[in-house]
Amino acid sequence: VKGPLKVLLGIVTSICGFIEAGSLSTSAQAGAEFGMRLLWAIAIATVCLIFLVEMSGRLALVSKHSLVAAVRERFGFRFQAIPLGAEIVLDTLVLAAEIGGACVALQLVTGISYRWLAIAVGLLVWGLLWRGTFSLIENGVSALGLVTLAFVAATFVLRPDWRAVAGGLIPSVPEASGSLARYSFLAVSILGATISPYLVNFYSSGAIEEHWGEKDLVPNRITAALGMGFGAMISAAALIVAALTLAPRGIRVETFHQAALMLVPPFGSWGVPLFAAALFVGCLGAALEVALNLAYALAQSLGWNWGEDQKPHEDARFSLAYTVVILASSLLIVAGLNPLKLTLFSMALTVVVLPLVVLPFLELMNDPHYVGTYRNGWIGNLVVSVVLVAAALLALVVIPLEVAGGG
Amino acid sequence: VKRRNSGAFSAAAACVCLVASACRPPDDKARDQRASASSWCATLRETVLDLRSRRIPPVFARDTFRQAREELSGELSRLHKLSARSTTAADAVPAVAEAERIAGALESDPTVDVEGRAARLAALGAQLSRGAGS
Numbered sequence: 001v002k003g004p005l006k007v008l009l010g011i012v013t014s015i016c017g018f019i020e021a022g023s024l025s026t027s028a029q030a031g032a033e034f035g036m037r038l039l040w041a042i043a044i045a046t047v048c049l050i051f052l053v054e055m056s057g058r059l060a061l062v063s064k065h066s067l068v069a070a071v072r073e074r075f076g077f078r079f080q081a082i083p084l085g086a087e088i089v090l091d092t093l094v095l096a097a098e099i100g101g102a103c104v105a106l107q108l109v110t111g112i113s114y115r116w117l118a119i120a121v122g123l124l125v126w127g128l129l130w131r132g133t134f135s136l137i138e139n140g141v142s143a144l145g146l147v148t149l150a151f152v153a154a155t156f157v158l159r160p161d162w163r164a165v166a167g168g169l170i171p172s173v174p175e176a177s178g179s180l181a182r183y184s185f186l187a188v189s190i191l192g193a194t195i196s197p198y199l200v201n202f203y204s205s206g207a208i209e210e211h212w213g214e215k216d217l218v219p220n221r222i223t224a225a226l227g228m229g230f231g232a233m234i235s236a237a238a239l240i241v242a243a244l245t246l247a248p249r250g251i252r253v254e255t256f257h258q259a260a261l262m263l264v265p266p267f268g269s270w271g272v273p274l275f276a277a278a279l280f281v282g283c284l285g286a287a288l289e290v291a292l293n294l295a296y297a298l299a300q301s302l303g304w305n306w307g308e309d310q311k312p313h314e315d316a317r318f319s320l321a322y323t324v325v326i327l328a329s330s331l332l333i334v335a336g337l338n339p340l341k342l343t344l345f346s347m348a349l350t351v352v353v354l355p356l357v358v359l360p361f362l363e364l365m366n367d368p369h370y371v372g373t374y375r376n377g378w379i380g381n382l383v384v385s386v387v388l389v390a391a392a393l394l395a396l397v398v399i400p401l402e403v404a405g406g407g
Numbered sequence: 408v409k410r411r412n413s414g415a416f417s418a419a420a421a422c423v424c425l426v427a428s429a430c431r432p433p434d435d436k437a438r439d440q441r442a443s444a445s446s447w448c449a450t451l452r453e454t455v456l457d458l459r460s461r462r463i464p465p466v467f468a469r470d471t472f473r474q475a476r477e478e479l480s481g482e483l484s485r486l487h488k489l490s491a492r493s494t495t496a497a498d499a500v501p502a503v504a505e506a507e508r509i510a511g512a513l514e515s516d517p518t519v520d521v522e523g524r525a526a527r528l529a530a531l532g533a534q535l536s537r538g539a540g541s
Contacts, residue, residue: 111466250449250532252442254478257471258450261457268462 007219014227019148020286021101022193022347023235028259030186031242036168041187045194046232048387051380054224056200060207063370067204068300084301086353091294093346096329098287100339104256105280122330125287134209134308141285148278151237154266158244185398191391192350197357198293205296295321351395433489437496441535444482444503447475448532452525459521476510502531
Protein backbone atom coordinates (compact mmCIF):
# COMPACT_ATOMS: atom_id res chain seq x y z
CA VAL A 1 0.00 0.00 0.00
CA LYS A 2 1.64 3.23 -1.13
CA GLY A 3 0.09 6.60 -0.47
CA PRO A 4 -3.44 7.80 0.13
CA LEU A 5 -4.59 6.74 -3.36
CA LYS A 6 -3.67 3.11 -2.63
CA VAL A 7 -5.45 3.28 0.72
CA LEU A 8 -8.52 4.72 -0.99
CA LEU A 9 -8.39 1.96 -3.60
CA GLY A 10 -8.15 -0.65 -0.84
CA ILE A 11 -11.18 0.83 0.91
CA VAL A 12 -13.24 0.97 -2.31
CA THR A 13 -12.22 -2.63 -3.08
CA SER A 14 -13.29 -3.79 0.36
CA ILE A 15 -16.62 -1.97 0.13
CA CYS A 16 -17.46 -3.13 -3.37
CA GLY A 17 -16.33 -6.69 -2.72
CA PHE A 18 -18.40 -7.02 0.45
CA ILE A 19 -21.70 -8.17 -1.03
CA GLU A 20 -21.90 -11.78 -2.20
CA ALA A 21 -24.45 -14.59 -2.16
CA GLY A 22 -24.20 -15.10 1.60
CA SER A 23 -24.49 -11.53 2.79
CA LEU A 24 -27.17 -10.65 0.23
CA SER A 25 -29.39 -13.68 0.88
CA THR A 26 -29.12 -13.57 4.68
CA SER A 27 -29.86 -9.83 4.71
CA ALA A 28 -32.82 -10.24 2.35
CA GLN A 29 -34.27 -13.11 4.38
CA ALA A 30 -33.78 -11.30 7.67
CA GLY A 31 -35.41 -8.10 6.39
CA ALA A 32 -38.33 -9.93 4.76
CA GLU A 33 -39.12 -12.03 7.86
CA PHE A 34 -38.16 -9.82 10.79
CA GLY A 35 -38.07 -6.25 9.44
CA MET A 36 -35.18 -4.23 10.92
CA ARG A 37 -34.83 -6.47 13.99
CA LEU A 38 -31.69 -8.31 12.88
CA LEU A 39 -29.59 -5.25 12.02
CA TRP A 40 -27.73 -5.80 15.31
CA ALA A 41 -26.34 -9.10 13.98
CA ILE A 42 -24.73 -7.27 11.04
CA ALA A 43 -23.33 -4.62 13.42
CA ILE A 44 -21.79 -7.15 15.85
CA ALA A 45 -20.40 -9.30 13.04
CA THR A 46 -18.86 -6.23 11.38
CA VAL A 47 -17.06 -5.12 14.55
CA CYS A 48 -15.68 -8.65 14.90
CA LEU A 49 -14.68 -8.75 11.21
CA ILE A 50 -12.86 -5.39 11.44
CA PHE A 51 -10.79 -6.72 14.35
CA LEU A 52 -10.00 -9.98 12.50
CA VAL A 53 -9.09 -8.37 9.17
CA GLU A 54 -6.87 -5.79 10.87
CA MET A 55 -5.17 -8.59 12.84
CA SER A 56 -4.56 -10.73 9.74
CA GLY A 57 -3.03 -7.77 7.91
CA ARG A 58 -0.88 -6.93 10.97
CA LEU A 59 0.30 -10.53 11.26
CA ALA A 60 1.29 -10.60 7.58
CA LEU A 61 3.08 -7.27 7.49
CA VAL A 62 5.03 -7.76 10.75
CA SER A 63 5.84 -11.50 10.56
CA LYS A 64 5.79 -11.85 6.72
CA HIS A 65 3.66 -14.96 7.27
CA SER A 66 0.13 -15.53 6.03
CA LEU A 67 -2.31 -16.79 8.69
CA VAL A 68 -2.19 -20.42 7.50
CA ALA A 69 1.62 -20.47 7.21
CA ALA A 70 2.00 -18.99 10.70
CA VAL A 71 -0.45 -21.48 12.28
CA ARG A 72 1.36 -24.36 10.63
CA GLU A 73 4.77 -23.14 11.80
CA ARG A 74 3.62 -22.37 15.37
CA PHE A 75 1.41 -25.42 16.04
CA GLY A 76 2.73 -28.02 13.57
CA PHE A 77 1.05 -29.75 10.64
CA ARG A 78 -0.94 -32.24 12.77
CA PHE A 79 -2.76 -29.38 14.46
CA GLN A 80 -3.07 -27.40 11.22
CA ALA A 81 -4.77 -30.38 9.55
CA ILE A 82 -7.95 -29.77 11.60
CA PRO A 83 -8.70 -26.17 10.49
CA LEU A 84 -7.38 -27.04 7.01
CA GLY A 85 -9.86 -29.94 6.68
CA ALA A 86 -12.70 -27.72 7.90
CA GLU A 87 -11.67 -24.98 5.48
CA ILE A 88 -11.53 -27.36 2.50
CA VAL A 89 -15.09 -28.57 3.15
CA LEU A 90 -16.45 -25.11 3.89
CA ASP A 91 -14.71 -23.34 1.01
CA THR A 92 -15.97 -25.97 -1.43
CA LEU A 93 -19.55 -25.42 -0.21
CA VAL A 94 -19.18 -21.62 -0.18
CA LEU A 95 -17.62 -21.67 -3.67
CA ALA A 96 -20.54 -23.79 -4.92
CA ALA A 97 -22.94 -21.28 -3.36
CA GLU A 98 -21.15 -18.36 -5.04
CA ILE A 99 -21.01 -20.07 -8.44
CA GLY A 100 -24.68 -21.00 -7.98
CA GLY A 101 -25.51 -17.40 -7.06
CA ALA A 102 -23.81 -16.08 -10.21
CA CYS A 103 -25.73 -18.67 -12.28
CA VAL A 104 -29.06 -17.67 -10.71
CA ALA A 105 -28.25 -14.01 -11.46
CA LEU A 106 -27.93 -14.96 -15.14
CA GLN A 107 -31.13 -17.03 -14.91
CA LEU A 108 -33.02 -13.97 -13.62
CA VAL A 109 -32.45 -12.13 -16.90
CA THR A 110 -32.24 -15.01 -19.40
CA GLY A 111 -34.65 -17.63 -18.02
CA ILE A 112 -32.02 -20.36 -18.63
CA SER A 113 -31.81 -22.77 -15.68
CA TYR A 114 -28.88 -22.09 -13.34
CA ARG A 115 -27.82 -25.74 -13.61
CA TRP A 116 -27.03 -25.33 -17.31
CA LEU A 117 -24.96 -22.22 -16.61
CA ALA A 118 -22.75 -23.66 -13.83
CA ILE A 119 -20.00 -25.01 -16.09
CA ALA A 120 -19.80 -21.74 -18.05
CA VAL A 121 -19.53 -19.68 -14.85
CA GLY A 122 -17.00 -22.15 -13.42
CA LEU A 123 -14.91 -21.76 -16.60
CA LEU A 124 -15.10 -17.97 -16.32
CA VAL A 125 -13.84 -18.10 -12.70
CA TRP A 126 -11.08 -20.54 -13.64
CA GLY A 127 -10.06 -18.51 -16.72
CA LEU A 128 -9.76 -15.29 -14.70
CA LEU A 129 -7.58 -17.05 -12.12
CA TRP A 130 -5.48 -18.85 -14.72
CA ARG A 131 -4.80 -15.76 -16.85
CA GLY A 132 -5.22 -12.92 -14.33
CA THR A 133 -3.00 -11.31 -11.73
CA PHE A 134 -3.71 -10.63 -8.05
CA SER A 135 -4.40 -6.94 -8.65
CA LEU A 136 -6.85 -7.80 -11.46
CA ILE A 137 -8.73 -10.12 -9.08
CA GLU A 138 -8.61 -7.70 -6.16
CA ASN A 139 -9.20 -4.37 -7.88
CA GLY A 140 -10.61 -5.05 -11.33
CA VAL A 141 -13.47 -7.37 -10.46
CA SER A 142 -14.21 -5.63 -7.16
CA ALA A 143 -14.51 -2.26 -8.94
CA LEU A 144 -17.46 -3.72 -10.87
CA GLY A 145 -18.99 -4.21 -7.42
CA LEU A 146 -19.92 -0.52 -7.45
CA VAL A 147 -23.26 -1.79 -8.76
CA THR A 148 -23.99 -3.17 -5.26
CA LEU A 149 -24.31 0.44 -4.08
CA ALA A 150 -27.78 0.17 -5.68
CA PHE A 151 -28.97 -1.16 -2.30
CA VAL A 152 -27.74 1.98 -0.54
CA ALA A 153 -29.39 4.18 -3.18
CA ALA A 154 -32.63 2.18 -2.80
CA THR A 155 -32.60 2.79 0.95
CA PHE A 156 -32.58 6.55 0.43
CA VAL A 157 -35.22 6.38 -2.31
CA LEU A 158 -37.51 4.43 0.05
CA ARG A 159 -36.98 6.87 2.96
CA PRO A 160 -37.02 4.51 5.94
CA ASP A 161 -38.02 5.51 9.45
CA TRP A 162 -34.51 6.07 10.83
CA ARG A 163 -35.70 5.53 14.42
CA ALA A 164 -36.81 2.02 13.44
CA VAL A 165 -33.44 1.48 11.78
CA ALA A 166 -31.64 2.60 14.97
CA GLY A 167 -33.99 0.34 17.02
CA GLY A 168 -32.85 -2.65 14.93
CA LEU A 169 -29.32 -2.18 16.23
CA ILE A 170 -30.49 -3.24 19.70
CA PRO A 171 -30.97 -7.03 20.04
CA SER A 172 -34.58 -7.99 20.70
CA VAL A 173 -36.66 -11.18 20.82
CA PRO A 174 -39.39 -11.60 18.13
CA GLU A 175 -43.02 -11.37 19.32
CA ALA A 176 -44.12 -14.75 17.94
CA SER A 177 -42.61 -17.43 20.18
CA GLY A 178 -42.56 -20.00 17.35
CA SER A 179 -40.20 -17.84 15.28
CA LEU A 180 -37.39 -17.66 17.85
CA ALA A 181 -35.52 -20.62 16.32
CA ARG A 182 -35.74 -19.12 12.84
CA TYR A 183 -34.69 -15.70 14.16
CA SER A 184 -31.66 -17.26 15.88
CA PHE A 185 -30.78 -19.27 12.77
CA LEU A 186 -30.81 -16.12 10.64
CA ALA A 187 -28.70 -14.26 13.24
CA VAL A 188 -26.14 -17.09 13.10
CA SER A 189 -26.23 -17.12 9.28
CA ILE A 190 -25.62 -13.35 9.17
CA LEU A 191 -22.60 -13.81 11.45
CA GLY A 192 -21.28 -16.60 9.20
CA ALA A 193 -21.89 -14.58 6.03
CA THR A 194 -20.06 -11.57 7.44
CA ILE A 195 -17.15 -13.23 9.29
CA SER A 196 -15.96 -15.64 6.62
CA PRO A 197 -12.70 -17.47 7.43
CA TYR A 198 -11.75 -17.27 3.75
CA LEU A 199 -11.79 -13.48 3.93
CA VAL A 200 -9.32 -13.41 6.84
CA ASN A 201 -6.78 -15.74 5.24
CA PHE A 202 -7.26 -14.19 1.81
CA TYR A 203 -6.46 -10.76 3.27
CA SER A 204 -3.23 -11.94 4.91
CA SER A 205 -2.16 -13.85 1.77
CA GLY A 206 -2.92 -10.74 -0.29
CA ALA A 207 -0.71 -8.68 2.03
CA ILE A 208 2.16 -11.12 1.33
CA GLU A 209 1.46 -11.03 -2.44
CA GLU A 210 1.58 -7.21 -2.37
CA HIS A 211 4.76 -7.12 -0.20
CA TRP A 212 3.33 -5.07 2.66
CA GLY A 213 5.79 -3.92 5.34
CA GLU A 214 5.64 -2.40 8.82
CA LYS A 215 5.14 1.06 7.29
CA ASP A 216 1.70 -0.15 6.20
CA LEU A 217 0.38 -0.67 9.76
CA VAL A 218 -1.72 2.51 9.71
CA PRO A 219 -3.08 2.07 6.16
CA ASN A 220 -3.94 -1.53 7.12
CA ARG A 221 -5.94 -0.29 10.10
CA ILE A 222 -7.72 2.36 8.01
CA THR A 223 -8.53 -0.08 5.19
CA ALA A 224 -9.87 -2.71 7.60
CA ALA A 225 -12.03 -0.27 9.58
CA LEU A 226 -13.42 1.85 6.74
CA GLY A 227 -13.54 -0.84 4.04
CA MET A 228 -15.31 -3.44 6.16
CA GLY A 229 -17.41 -0.84 8.00
CA PHE A 230 -18.80 0.78 4.86
CA GLY A 231 -19.03 -2.62 3.13
CA ALA A 232 -21.30 -3.82 5.93
CA MET A 233 -23.47 -0.80 5.27
CA ILE A 234 -24.41 -2.37 1.92
CA SER A 235 -25.51 -5.56 3.73
CA ALA A 236 -27.49 -3.43 6.16
CA ALA A 237 -29.01 -1.51 3.24
CA ALA A 238 -30.13 -4.78 1.62
CA LEU A 239 -31.79 -5.78 4.91
CA ILE A 240 -33.53 -2.39 5.21
CA VAL A 241 -34.75 -2.51 1.58
CA ALA A 242 -36.13 -6.04 2.08
CA ALA A 243 -37.83 -4.89 5.30
CA LEU A 244 -39.47 -1.97 3.47
CA THR A 245 -40.48 -3.74 0.26
CA LEU A 246 -40.90 -7.48 0.88
CA ALA A 247 -42.07 -7.66 4.51
CA PRO A 248 -45.16 -5.42 4.04
CA ARG A 249 -46.23 -7.52 1.04
CA GLY A 250 -45.86 -10.79 2.95
CA ILE A 251 -43.05 -12.09 0.70
CA ARG A 252 -40.40 -14.27 2.37
CA VAL A 253 -37.15 -15.02 0.56
CA GLU A 254 -36.94 -18.71 -0.30
CA THR A 255 -35.40 -18.15 -3.74
CA PHE A 256 -33.36 -15.37 -5.35
CA HIS A 257 -36.37 -14.66 -7.61
CA GLN A 258 -38.29 -13.48 -4.55
CA ALA A 259 -35.31 -11.44 -3.35
CA ALA A 260 -35.04 -9.75 -6.77
CA LEU A 261 -38.47 -8.18 -6.26
CA MET A 262 -37.02 -5.95 -3.51
CA LEU A 263 -35.49 -3.47 -5.98
CA VAL A 264 -38.65 -3.13 -8.12
CA PRO A 265 -40.48 -0.60 -5.86
CA PRO A 266 -37.51 1.85 -5.73
CA PHE A 267 -36.20 1.41 -9.29
CA GLY A 268 -39.15 0.13 -11.38
CA SER A 269 -38.12 -1.70 -14.55
CA TRP A 270 -34.41 -1.32 -13.61
CA GLY A 271 -34.98 -3.24 -10.37
CA VAL A 272 -34.58 -6.86 -11.53
CA PRO A 273 -31.62 -6.16 -13.89
CA LEU A 274 -29.86 -4.17 -11.13
CA PHE A 275 -30.41 -6.96 -8.61
CA ALA A 276 -29.12 -9.54 -11.12
CA ALA A 277 -26.02 -7.41 -11.86
CA ALA A 278 -25.28 -6.92 -8.15
CA LEU A 279 -25.72 -10.63 -7.44
CA PHE A 280 -23.59 -11.69 -10.42
CA VAL A 281 -20.70 -9.33 -9.74
CA GLY A 282 -20.76 -10.00 -5.99
CA CYS A 283 -20.78 -13.78 -6.46
CA LEU A 284 -18.11 -13.69 -9.18
CA GLY A 285 -15.76 -11.64 -6.98
CA ALA A 286 -16.36 -13.90 -3.98
CA ALA A 287 -15.92 -17.08 -6.07
CA LEU A 288 -12.52 -15.83 -7.24
CA GLU A 289 -11.47 -15.06 -3.66
CA VAL A 290 -12.74 -18.37 -2.20
CA ALA A 291 -11.08 -20.49 -4.92
CA LEU A 292 -7.81 -18.59 -4.48
CA ASN A 293 -8.05 -18.87 -0.70
CA LEU A 294 -8.43 -22.64 -0.83
CA ALA A 295 -5.37 -22.89 -3.05
CA TYR A 296 -3.49 -20.54 -0.68
CA ALA A 297 -4.48 -22.63 2.36
CA LEU A 298 -3.41 -25.90 0.75
CA ALA A 299 -0.16 -24.52 -0.64
CA GLN A 300 0.81 -22.79 2.61
CA SER A 301 -0.06 -25.86 4.70
CA LEU A 302 1.79 -28.33 2.49
CA GLY A 303 4.74 -26.11 1.61
CA TRP A 304 4.00 -25.72 -2.10
CA ASN A 305 5.09 -22.81 -4.24
CA TRP A 306 2.23 -20.30 -4.44
CA GLY A 307 1.24 -16.89 -5.79
CA GLU A 308 -1.47 -15.59 -8.09
CA ASP A 309 1.08 -13.38 -9.87
CA GLN A 310 3.16 -16.43 -10.87
CA LYS A 311 2.57 -18.31 -14.12
CA PRO A 312 0.58 -21.56 -13.67
CA HIS A 313 3.62 -23.66 -14.64
CA GLU A 314 5.65 -21.97 -11.88
CA ASP A 315 3.21 -23.04 -9.16
CA ALA A 316 1.55 -26.03 -10.78
CA ARG A 317 0.13 -27.63 -7.60
CA PHE A 318 -1.32 -24.29 -6.47
CA SER A 319 -3.01 -23.84 -9.88
CA LEU A 320 -4.20 -27.45 -9.86
CA ALA A 321 -5.78 -26.93 -6.41
CA TYR A 322 -8.07 -24.09 -7.54
CA THR A 323 -8.81 -25.90 -10.80
CA VAL A 324 -10.03 -29.00 -8.95
CA VAL A 325 -12.12 -27.09 -6.39
CA ILE A 326 -13.79 -24.95 -9.08
CA LEU A 327 -14.69 -28.10 -11.02
CA ALA A 328 -16.03 -29.85 -7.90
CA SER A 329 -18.10 -26.83 -6.85
CA SER A 330 -19.53 -26.35 -10.35
CA LEU A 331 -20.55 -30.02 -10.42
CA LEU A 332 -22.43 -29.60 -7.12
CA ILE A 333 -24.55 -26.92 -8.83
CA VAL A 334 -24.98 -28.99 -12.00
CA ALA A 335 -26.22 -31.82 -9.74
CA GLY A 336 -29.09 -29.56 -8.70
CA LEU A 337 -28.22 -28.24 -5.22
CA ASN A 338 -30.38 -25.20 -4.45
CA PRO A 339 -27.91 -22.26 -4.34
CA LEU A 340 -29.88 -20.28 -1.74
CA LYS A 341 -30.30 -23.18 0.69
CA LEU A 342 -26.67 -24.16 0.15
CA THR A 343 -25.65 -20.58 0.91
CA LEU A 344 -27.61 -20.42 4.15
CA PHE A 345 -26.33 -23.71 5.50
CA SER A 346 -22.74 -23.05 4.53
CA MET A 347 -22.97 -19.66 6.28
CA ALA A 348 -24.36 -21.25 9.45
CA LEU A 349 -21.74 -24.04 9.32
CA THR A 350 -19.07 -21.37 8.97
CA VAL A 351 -19.94 -20.14 12.44
CA VAL A 352 -19.47 -23.64 13.90
CA VAL A 353 -15.96 -23.96 12.49
CA LEU A 354 -14.89 -20.34 13.02
CA PRO A 355 -13.42 -20.96 16.51
CA LEU A 356 -11.18 -23.69 15.01
CA VAL A 357 -9.66 -21.11 12.70
CA VAL A 358 -9.76 -18.02 14.89
CA LEU A 359 -8.68 -19.23 18.34
CA PRO A 360 -5.19 -20.35 17.13
CA PHE A 361 -5.04 -17.05 15.25
CA LEU A 362 -5.61 -15.14 18.50
CA GLU A 363 -2.80 -17.12 20.12
CA LEU A 364 -0.47 -16.01 17.31
CA MET A 365 -1.56 -12.40 17.67
CA ASN A 366 -0.41 -12.47 21.29
CA ASP A 367 2.94 -14.16 20.54
CA PRO A 368 5.84 -11.67 20.40
CA HIS A 369 7.79 -14.11 18.21
CA TYR A 370 5.35 -13.33 15.40
CA VAL A 371 4.06 -9.81 15.99
CA GLY A 372 6.82 -8.35 18.16
CA THR A 373 5.55 -5.29 19.98
CA TYR A 374 2.40 -5.15 17.83
CA ARG A 375 0.51 -7.63 20.01
CA ASN A 376 -3.28 -7.57 20.43
CA GLY A 377 -4.90 -5.42 23.08
CA TRP A 378 -7.32 -7.03 25.54
CA ILE A 379 -10.35 -5.44 23.84
CA GLY A 380 -9.63 -7.16 20.51
CA ASN A 381 -9.01 -10.52 22.20
CA LEU A 382 -12.17 -10.26 24.28
CA VAL A 383 -14.54 -9.09 21.51
CA VAL A 384 -13.42 -11.72 19.00
CA SER A 385 -13.37 -14.63 21.50
CA VAL A 386 -16.74 -13.88 23.11
CA VAL A 387 -18.60 -13.27 19.83
CA LEU A 388 -17.22 -16.35 18.09
CA VAL A 389 -17.62 -18.82 20.96
CA ALA A 390 -21.16 -17.60 21.73
CA ALA A 391 -22.10 -17.74 18.03
CA ALA A 392 -20.67 -21.26 17.64
CA LEU A 393 -22.66 -22.53 20.64
CA LEU A 394 -25.83 -20.88 19.29
CA ALA A 395 -25.18 -22.42 15.87
CA LEU A 396 -24.95 -25.91 17.38
CA VAL A 397 -28.44 -25.42 18.78
CA VAL A 398 -30.24 -23.73 15.88
CA ILE A 399 -28.85 -25.61 12.87
CA PRO A 400 -30.53 -28.94 13.80
CA LEU A 401 -33.77 -27.08 14.50
CA GLU A 402 -33.62 -25.44 11.06
CA VAL A 403 -32.85 -28.77 9.38
CA ALA A 404 -35.83 -30.40 11.06
CA GLY A 405 -38.00 -27.39 10.19
CA GLY A 406 -37.33 -27.94 6.53
CA GLY A 407 -35.41 -24.74 6.24
CA VAL B 408 -8.48 -33.85 27.89
CA LYS B 409 -10.05 -30.41 27.68
CA ARG B 410 -10.34 -30.71 23.88
CA ARG B 411 -11.90 -34.19 24.16
CA ASN B 412 -14.42 -32.90 26.70
CA SER B 413 -15.43 -29.97 24.52
CA GLY B 414 -15.84 -32.30 21.51
CA ALA B 415 -18.04 -34.65 23.55
CA PHE B 416 -20.08 -31.69 24.77
CA SER B 417 -20.62 -30.46 21.20
CA ALA B 418 -21.65 -33.91 19.98
CA ALA B 419 -24.04 -34.35 22.91
CA ALA B 420 -25.58 -30.92 22.33
CA ALA B 421 -26.07 -31.69 18.64
CA CYS B 422 -27.72 -35.06 19.45
CA VAL B 423 -30.07 -33.47 21.98
CA CYS B 424 -31.06 -30.85 19.43
CA LEU B 425 -31.65 -33.40 16.69
CA VAL B 426 -33.84 -35.52 18.96
CA ALA B 427 -35.75 -32.45 20.14
CA SER B 428 -36.33 -31.20 16.61
CA ALA B 429 -37.44 -34.63 15.35
CA CYS B 430 -40.20 -34.49 17.98
CA ARG B 431 -41.56 -31.22 16.56
CA PRO B 432 -45.38 -31.20 16.67
CA PRO B 433 -47.16 -31.57 13.28
CA ASP B 434 -49.05 -28.31 13.85
CA ASP B 435 -45.71 -26.45 14.07
CA LYS B 436 -44.57 -27.98 10.81
CA ALA B 437 -47.95 -27.18 9.19
CA ARG B 438 -47.61 -23.55 10.24
CA ASP B 439 -44.26 -23.37 8.42
CA GLN B 440 -45.84 -24.83 5.24
CA ARG B 441 -48.73 -22.34 5.47
CA ALA B 442 -46.33 -19.41 5.91
CA SER B 443 -44.31 -20.52 2.90
CA ALA B 444 -47.44 -21.02 0.74
CA SER B 445 -48.76 -17.61 1.81
CA SER B 446 -45.45 -16.03 0.81
CA TRP B 447 -45.68 -17.66 -2.62
CA CYS B 448 -49.24 -16.30 -3.05
CA ALA B 449 -47.87 -12.81 -2.30
CA THR B 450 -44.97 -13.38 -4.73
CA LEU B 451 -47.38 -14.43 -7.49
CA ARG B 452 -49.60 -11.42 -6.86
CA GLU B 453 -46.74 -8.91 -6.97
CA THR B 454 -45.20 -10.57 -10.02
CA VAL B 455 -48.40 -10.55 -12.08
CA LEU B 456 -49.12 -6.91 -11.17
CA ASP B 457 -45.52 -5.84 -11.88
CA LEU B 458 -45.63 -7.70 -15.20
CA ARG B 459 -48.81 -5.90 -16.23
CA SER B 460 -47.21 -2.53 -15.47
CA ARG B 461 -44.04 -3.66 -17.32
CA ARG B 462 -41.83 -3.21 -14.27
CA ILE B 463 -40.24 -6.66 -14.60
CA PRO B 464 -38.93 -8.58 -17.65
CA PRO B 465 -41.42 -11.18 -19.05
CA VAL B 466 -38.75 -13.91 -18.90
CA PHE B 467 -38.28 -13.25 -15.17
CA ALA B 468 -42.04 -13.35 -14.58
CA ARG B 469 -42.44 -16.67 -16.42
CA ASP B 470 -39.60 -18.19 -14.42
CA THR B 471 -41.13 -16.94 -11.16
CA PHE B 472 -44.57 -18.41 -12.05
CA ARG B 473 -42.92 -21.78 -12.77
CA GLN B 474 -40.98 -21.70 -9.52
CA ALA B 475 -44.09 -20.73 -7.57
CA ARG B 476 -46.07 -23.62 -9.07
CA GLU B 477 -43.30 -26.10 -8.20
CA GLU B 478 -42.90 -24.76 -4.65
CA LEU B 479 -46.67 -24.72 -4.03
CA SER B 480 -46.88 -28.27 -5.35
CA GLY B 481 -44.20 -29.30 -2.83
CA GLU B 482 -46.00 -27.54 0.02
CA LEU B 483 -49.25 -29.21 -1.01
CA SER B 484 -47.79 -32.70 -0.84
CA ARG B 485 -46.20 -31.96 2.56
CA LEU B 486 -49.53 -30.63 3.86
CA HIS B 487 -51.33 -33.73 2.54
CA LYS B 488 -48.92 -35.91 4.56
CA LEU B 489 -49.46 -33.86 7.71
CA SER B 490 -53.23 -33.44 7.34
CA ALA B 491 -54.12 -36.72 9.10
CA ARG B 492 -52.37 -35.49 12.28
CA SER B 493 -52.94 -31.75 12.05
CA THR B 494 -56.08 -29.68 11.44
CA THR B 495 -53.80 -26.67 10.69
CA ALA B 496 -52.48 -28.66 7.72
CA ALA B 497 -55.83 -30.08 6.62
CA ASP B 498 -57.45 -26.61 6.59
CA ALA B 499 -54.73 -25.26 4.32
CA VAL B 500 -54.95 -27.93 1.61
CA PRO B 501 -57.80 -26.41 -0.51
CA ALA B 502 -56.23 -22.91 -0.46
CA VAL B 503 -52.77 -24.17 -1.46
CA ALA B 504 -54.28 -26.36 -4.20
CA GLU B 505 -56.12 -23.34 -5.62
CA ALA B 506 -52.96 -21.20 -5.46
CA GLU B 507 -51.07 -23.91 -7.33
CA ARG B 508 -53.76 -23.94 -10.05
CA ILE B 509 -53.54 -20.15 -10.39
CA ALA B 510 -49.74 -20.37 -10.68
CA GLY B 511 -50.14 -22.94 -13.48
CA ALA B 512 -52.67 -20.69 -15.25
CA LEU B 513 -50.34 -17.68 -14.96
CA GLU B 514 -47.53 -19.75 -16.42
CA SER B 515 -49.73 -20.50 -19.46
CA ASP B 516 -51.12 -16.99 -19.91
CA PRO B 517 -50.32 -14.18 -17.48
CA THR B 518 -52.48 -11.59 -19.29
CA VAL B 519 -55.94 -13.04 -18.52
CA ASP B 520 -58.03 -11.54 -15.69
CA VAL B 521 -55.05 -9.99 -13.90
CA GLU B 522 -57.15 -8.07 -11.37
CA GLY B 523 -59.32 -11.07 -10.49
CA ARG B 524 -56.36 -13.41 -10.04
CA ALA B 525 -54.43 -10.85 -7.99
CA ALA B 526 -57.41 -10.34 -5.70
CA ARG B 527 -57.90 -14.09 -5.28
CA LEU B 528 -54.20 -14.60 -4.50
CA ALA B 529 -54.37 -11.86 -1.88
CA ALA B 530 -57.37 -13.58 -0.26
CA LEU B 531 -55.65 -16.99 -0.31
CA GLY B 532 -52.44 -15.52 1.10
CA ALA B 533 -54.34 -13.82 3.94
CA GLN B 534 -56.23 -17.06 4.71
CA LEU B 535 -53.00 -19.07 4.85
CA SER B 536 -51.09 -16.54 6.91
CA ARG B 537 -53.89 -16.41 9.53
CA GLY B 538 -53.26 -20.07 10.26
CA ALA B 539 -49.50 -19.63 10.06
CA GLY B 540 -49.26 -17.36 13.12
CA SER B 541 -48.30 -19.11 16.32
